[in-house]
Amino acid sequence: MIVHFTPPTEPQVEPDPTSSQDAGFSLLELMVVVVILSILALVIVPRVIDRPDQARAARAQSDIAAVASALQLYRLDNLHYPTTEQGLAALVSRPATGPTPVNYATNGYIDRLPRDPWGVPYQYLSPGVHGQYDVFTYGADGATGGSGADADIGSWDQN
Numbered sequence: 001m002i003v004h005f006t007p008p009t010e011p012q013v014e015p016d017p018t019s020s021q022d023a024g025f026s027l028l029e030l031m032v033v034v035v036i037l038s039i040l041a042l043v044i045v046p047r048v049i050d051r052p053d054q055a056r057a058a059r060a061q062s063d064i065a066a067v068a069s070a071l072q073l074y075r076l077d078n079l080h081y082p083t084t085e086q087g088l089a090a091l092v093s094r095p096a097t098g099p100t101p102v103n104y105a106t107n108g109y110i111d112r113l114p115r116d117p118w119g120v121p122y123q124y125l126s127p128g129v130h131g132q133y134d135v136f137t138y139g140a141d142g143a144t145g146g147s148g149a150d151a152d153i154g155s156w157d158q159n
């Protein structure tokens with residue numbers, strides 16, 4: 001006697017004729033999504049656009065703080081700040097013009113002079129208008145004064 005085993009067959013399910021109509025999104029649903037995304041963009045985009053200016057100002061303040069620290073080290077070693085004529089370059093290499101620093105650090109006081117976020121070298125005055133020295137940038141417009149992104153940022157703004 002030979003017995004053949006046949007696996008049970010799964011019942012055949014007939015396709016639902018209404019399921020093909022519900023397969024996509026309606027035009028109305030798509031329009032609602034577009035309107036919602038547009039409203040979100042109107043609220044969020046203005047806040048995001050203002051951030052690059054804030055980031056540039058924060059970077060400028062950070063750079064100025066680093067240069068101010070290097071100036072303090074220069075003063076500790078040499079008992080005076082570099083002159084306006086010597087400029088910030090005196091922090092990178094020994095100044096050639098007087099007053100010649102007596103205890104100049106072998107490797108200088110800063111590796112390289114940063115440029116402001118707008119690509120311009122930082123300005124330096126000694127004695128400064130706001131203190132013993134001023135390290136500053138004129139902001140985005142490159143001119144004295146201004147507000148917002150065009151505002152001057154200087155060592156006098158440091159805490």
